[in-house]
Amino acid sequence: MKKTETRIQKKNHSAIKAAGLKVFAQFGFRGSTLDQIAAESGLSKPNILYYFSSKEAIYEALLAQLLTDWLQPVRDIDPAGDPVEEILIYARHKLKMSRLYPRESRLYANEIIQGAPRIKSVLTGELRDVIATLAQLIKNWSEAGLIRVIDPYHLIFSIWAMTQHYADFDVQVQAVLGDGDHFDDAEQYLEDMLRRMLTV
Amino acid sequence: MKKTETRIQKKNHSAIKAAGLKVFAQFGFRGSTLDQIAAESGLSKPNILYYFSSKEAIYEALLAQLLTDWLQPVRDIDPAGDPVEEILIYARHKLKMSRLYPRESRLYANEIIQGAPRIKSVLTGELRDVIATLAQLIKNWSEAGLIRVIDPYHLIFSIWAMTQHYADFDVQVQAVLGDGDHFDDAEQYLEDMLRRMLTV
DNA sequence: CGTTAGTTTTACCAGTTGGTCAAATTAATT
DNA sequence: AATTAATTTGACCAACTGGTAAAACTAACG
Numbered sequence: 001m002k003k004t005e006t007r008i009q010k011k012n013h014s015a016i017k018a019a020g021l022k023v024f025a026q027f028g029f030r031g032s033t034l035d036q037i038a039a040e041s042g043l044s045k046p047n048i049l050y051y052f053s054s055k056e057a058i059y060e061a062l063l064a065q066l067l068t069d070w071l072q073p074v075r076d077i078d079p080a081g082d083p084v085e086e087i088l089i090y091a092r093h094k095l096k097m098s099r100l101y102p103r104e105s106r107l108y109a110n111e112i113i114q115g116a117p118r119i120k121s122v123l124t125g126e127l128r129d130v131i132a133t134l135a136q137l138i139k140n141w142s143e144a145g146l147i148r149v150i151d152p153y154h155l156i157f158s159i160w161a162m163t164q165h166y167a168d169f170d171v172q173v174q175a176v177l178g179d180g181d182h183f184d185d186a187e188q189y190l191e192d193m194l195r196r197m198l199t200v
Numbered sequence: 201m202k203k204t205e206t207r208i209q210k211k212n213h214s215a216i217k218a219a220g221l222k223v224f225a226q227f228g229f230r231g232s233t234l235d236q237i238a239a240e241s242g243l244s245k246p247n248i249l250y251y252f253s254s255k256e257a258i259y260e261a262l263l264a265q266l267l268t269d270w271l272q273p274v275r276d277i278d279p280a281g282d283p284v285e286e287i288l289i290y291a292r293h294k295l296k297m298s299r300l301y302p303r304e305s306r307l308y309a310n311e312i313i314q315g316a317p318r319i320k321s322v323l324t325g326e327l328r329d330v331i332a333t334l335a336q337l338i339k340n341w342s343e344a345g346l347i348r349v350i351d352p353y354h355l356i357f358s359i360w361a362m363t364q365h366y367a368d369f370d371v372q373v374q375a376v377l378g379d380g381d382h383f384d385d386a387e388q389y390l391e392d393m394l395r396r397m398l399t400v
Numbered sequence: 401c402g403t404t405a406g407t408t409t410t411a412c413c414a415g416t417t418g419g420t421c422a423a424a425t426t427a428a429t430t
Numbered sequence: 431a432a433t434t435a436a437t438t439t440g441a442c443c444a445a446c447t448g449g450t451a452a453a454a455c456t457a458a459c460g
Binding site: 025026027028029030031032106109110112113114115116120123124127128131132151153154155157158160161162164165166168169171172173175176177185186188189192193196197 | 225226227228229230231232306309310312313314315316320323324327328331332351353354355357358360361362364365366368369371372373375376377385386388389392393396397
């Protein structure tokens, strides 16, 4: 498709996406303005629209990238690996993404809370399928006696909920625990929880 | 303070708050408009501003009510009760609120994700204090050998994260599990999880 | 250097936004 | 019924919104 991206295009595309991420993650799609993104990126508003056809185009580019990045680690789970370790690797990876890319997490949270108007088809399609496969795998592990019998879907939800909580509700976490990085403690808690849930 | 509220005031105040809740929960503060709230409530825009001085006033009234409702069940935890049961009662209550009042949950989530600009002082004040008290209580229970030794703060976060997940990320839950009510399964999972975490 | 392709800016627009104001209407009280 | 208080409406406004058009500028390339 698109091969030749000039160096200026490259630079500005990523500058706009970086600015868009920052703004959209905080205010959601409707609450964000092109002027904000313009100010944040250092480009003028018409210049932004020279690189992206609309405000929505920026938002959708960000969402598409996000979904790809989030589903990959699920696909990477090895059915032949040690069940507890595989799930722990996934959970740790998810938590690390909350630590390193909290804005992406908040962007996604905003989209879902608002009813996922732009990605509902992905949720009921690709996401649902990938998670169904993972759930089946977990069920197989259960039936093979490798892990405890457990509802695979709610297990997955609990991992998502807890890992994303530290990104999405960061302000609240900081308010309660004091400023600083609490991801190491969170990881320890999460790991402890998962081991208890998965082993007999 | 305010004693005499006419029947019309009563009706319209609550109609506006109900409409505001619906709109704000979906679009966040900045993404919502008075026109939307007007349409939703069946009142005209100037009429809304006759009852609330500004868009922000509606939003703040909703948030204030919310925080009160959310902190009360924490205060209701009985230090003399059975530790595991007390925590389970709280968790079930929280989950029930997600089931019955998902919009309130989403409104709160929106506010926190956006950096809690209007309630940060409550978070670092009242919320922090109430949770510190609860954390100390849990720690005491641990030291008395009544429950397992556990990080009280991350225990609380895990309860919040999981219960609110089913309200805030409802669209995703429905996409993955199919339409329908999944709160009973969620409650069972949550209860199982907490018992495993709290007992030796 | 000259030409072309790529980039940026200036000026602008129509629609929407939160909010105001005075007039009109309706409800409550005497 | 008359008066007063409470409520609702219509017309309006300045600021902001996403987006456009064309001119001005800059980089790349032969």
